Amino acid sequence: MKTILVVDDDINILQLVSIHLTEAGYHVVQAKDGTDALRILHKEQCDLAVVDVMMPFMDGFALTREIRREFDIPVILLTAKDQISDKEEGFKSGTDDYLVKPFEPKELIFRIEALFRRYDSHADDDTKIRFGNTVINKQTYEVQVEDRTILLPLKEFELLYFLAANPMQVFSREHLIEHIWGWDYEGDERTVDVHIKRLRQRFSNLTDEFHIKTVRGVGYSLEEKRK
Incomplete structure (x- = not known):
């Protein structure tokens, strides 16, 4: 219970x-x-x-x-x-x-x-996304950066995982709202901006293996560090 x-x-x-x-x-x-x-x-x-x-x-x-x-x-x-x-x-x-x-x-x-x-929903899913020293673990909903474990709020994790699973693809705020929050979400699209800002703040000083790019007038994409 x-x-x-x-x-x-x-x-x-x-x-x-x-x-x-x-x-x-x-x-x-x-x-x-x-x-x-x-x-x-x-x-x-x-x-x-x-x-x-x-x-x-x-x-x-x-x-x-x-x-x-x-x-x-x-x-x-x-x-x-x-x-x-x-x-x-x-x-x-x-x-x-x-x-x-x-x-x-x-x-x-x-x-x-x-x-x-x-x-x-993904308790038995062992899918992991790796960017250098960063591992985004969908099974545990944790992000591992070297020896540090970061636990994110659910929506932040789902947003990060979705962008990381589709690197270099640009998604509009409307698309992200529908995919992460659901088609019946009644909030403002600025919610996406708030969550992106929080993700950037969390990881900017932890890793440079990826970054979330703003595509002006379109939306956001996640880019991996060039080798």
């Missing part, structure tokens, strides 16, 4: 989400704020976190960043805001998905199940 951490300072939302997730077959642990959530994560193994954005002391964006630094689990942000800037901030913080309040509990469950499928 998978364990889901639900973090919200609204006790009514906390209880509502917990009831529906429990009925769906998940074990649920609750936290009323970000500090409480981190304490729980250090004590109990959780498989996914559902995090409200608007919380006192530590908001959902800050908590997501902390989760990304310390734990390798998917995160879904719950927000009452539907502005592009807020969605962008959510993806910058490292969230895998977001859901705008008010929402149907069934939709949250669908999104949770989809994330688990994506995380588990």
Whole structure:
């Protein structure tokens, strides 16, 4: 049974989400704020976190960043805001998905199940892509650079792996959105730019075996270092 951490300072939302997730077959642990959530994560193994954005002391964006630094689990942000800037901030913080309040509990469950499928879908696939001293491992969702192991948020890994599997090919933002996020994704294409920027920042000082090139007016491509 998978364990889901639900973090919200609204006790009514906390209880509502917990009831529906429990009925769906998940074990649920609750936290009323970000500090409480981190304490729980250090004590109990959780498989996914559902995090409200608007919380006192530590908001959902800050908590997501902390989760990304310390734990390798998917995160879904719950927000009452539907502005592009807020969605962008959510993806910058490292969230895998977001859901705008008010929402149907069934939709949250669908999104949770989809994330688990994506995380588990290649558990038996031993495909690896190598660029010199860099190995992108689709089986473990890890990137190995010499003796250092990097764990990426799911969407960052999927984006990197897709570009690496198709080197020297240019893909539009629209194509990447459809392939990585799905045809029903309602976000802005700038999401791709945010994720590309994060990937560049992560690897620019670690390896020069590949780089992600911007093709102005078209999109992005991954290029391998010339021998």
